[in-house]
Amino acid sequence: MKKQLAGREIEVNEEGYLLDPNQWDESIAQALAQEESIGALTDSHMKLIRYLREQQSKGVALTIRGIGKSGVTTIKEFYDLFPGGPLKKASKIAGIPKPVGCI
Amino acid sequence: MNSEVSKPVKKVMIVVSRGSLDGVYPGLILANGARMEGIEASMFFTFFGLNTLVKKTMHSLKVSTVGNSALNMAMPMLGLPMTVPFPTWMGAIPGVSWLATSLMKRKMEKLNIPPVGEFLEMISDSGGKLYACKLAMDMFDIKREDLCDQVDDILTVGQFYAMAAGEQTQLLFT
Numbered sequence: 001m002k003k004q005l006a007g008r009e010i011e012v013n014e015e016g017y018l019l020d021p022n023q024w025d026e027s028i029a030q031a032l033a034q035e036e037s038i039g040a041l042t043d044s045h046m047k048l049i050r051y052l053r054e055q056q057s058k059g060v061a062l063t064i065r066g067i068g069k070s071g072v073t074t075i076k077e078f079y080d081l082f083p084g085g086p087l088k089k090a091s092k093i094a095g096i097p098k099p100v101g102c103i
Numbered sequence: 104m105n106s107e108v109s110k111p112v113k114k115v116m117i118v119v120s121r122g123s124l125d126g127v128y129p130g131l132i133l134a135n136g137a138r139m140e141g142i143e144a145s146m147f148f149t150f151f152g153l154n155t156l157v158k159k160t161m162h163s164l165k166v167s168t169v170g171n172s173a174l175n176m177a178m179p180m181l182g183l184p185m186t187v188p189f190p191t192w193m194g195a196i197p198g199v200s201w202l203a204t205s206l207m208k209r210k211m212e213k214l215n216i217p218p219v220g221e222f223l224e225m226i227s228d229s230g231g232k233l234y235a236c237k238l239a240m241d242m243f244d245i246k247r248e249d250l251c252d253q254v255d256d257i258l259t260v261g262q263f264y265a266m267a268a269g270e271q272t273q274l275l276f277t
Binding site (some may be wrong): 050051063064066067068075076079082085086087088092101102103 | 132135136138141142215216217221224225228229230233267
C-alpha cells in the first residue's frame with residue numbers, strides 16, 4: 001500500500017515498514033520517528049539507523065545482542081533512544097524490514 | 104487483530120522455579136522478548152531457579168539427563184531420530200549431563216542465545232527487573248552478596264504480587 005511521508009508517496013506494508021529501502025532518506029526517517037513517538041532524530045539515532053541499514057544490506061540478521069556488541073551503542077542506550085520496542089521501531093524508521101527472531 | 108477491541112499485554116511477570124538449563128532459559132527468553140516488544144518484564148527466581156542469580160552457580164546450569172522423559176537421542180544433537188528415547192542409565196554415566204549441556208550450549212551460541220550471565224545483563228539493561236525470592240534465599244542460606252549485581256531486590260511473594268497491580272498484566276510460570 002501507498003503512504004504519504006515527508007511529502008512523498010512511499011510503498012509500505014500493512015505494518016508500515018517500507019517495502020523498498022531505496023525509497024528511504026533522512027526526511028522519511030524523521031517523519032516515521034514522529035509517527036512512532038520518538039520525536040526528532042538526533043545524531044545518536046542516525047548513527048544507529050545507518051548501522052542497521054548497512055548490516056541489513058549485508059544480509060546480517062539484526063538482534064539486540066548484536067547491536068549491543070557492535071560498539072555503535074549499548075543495549076541500555078538503544079532502549080533509551082527507541083523506547084517501547086527498540087529493534088522494531090528502529091528498523092521501521094531505518095526503512096528496512098521488520099526483524100524476525102526471538103532474541 | 105482489531106486494535107480497537109484487543110488490549111495488548113502491558114506487563115509480564117515470570118516465575119522461574121527450576122534450576123536446570125532448560126528450566127531457566129524459557130523464562131529468560133520470554134522476559135527479553137517482552138522488553139523487545141515494549142512490554143514491561145519482571146522475573147521472580149525461586150527454589151532452584153535461584154541458582155540462575157547466584158554468581159557461583161549461574162555459569163554451570165545443566166541439562167538434566169536423568170529423569171527427563173522428554174529427552175531423546177536427537178535432543179542432545181546426537182543426530183538420531185526423536186523417536187529413540189535417551190536411556191536413563193546412559194544419563195547417569197558421569198560426564199553425560201556435561202556433554203549434553205555443552206552440545207546444547209554450543210547450539211544456543213550458534214542461534215545467538217547468550218549465556219546466562221550475559222542474558223541477565225541484557226534483560227537488566229533493557230529495563231527488565233530481576234527479583235530473588237526471600238524464602239528461597241533463607242532456605243538455601245543464600246546472602247545478597249552471593250547474587251549477581253543485576254538483581255533489583257529480594258521480595259516476598261506478597262511484594263511480588265503487589266507489583267502485578269495494573270491492567271493487562273500477565274503472570275507466567277515457566
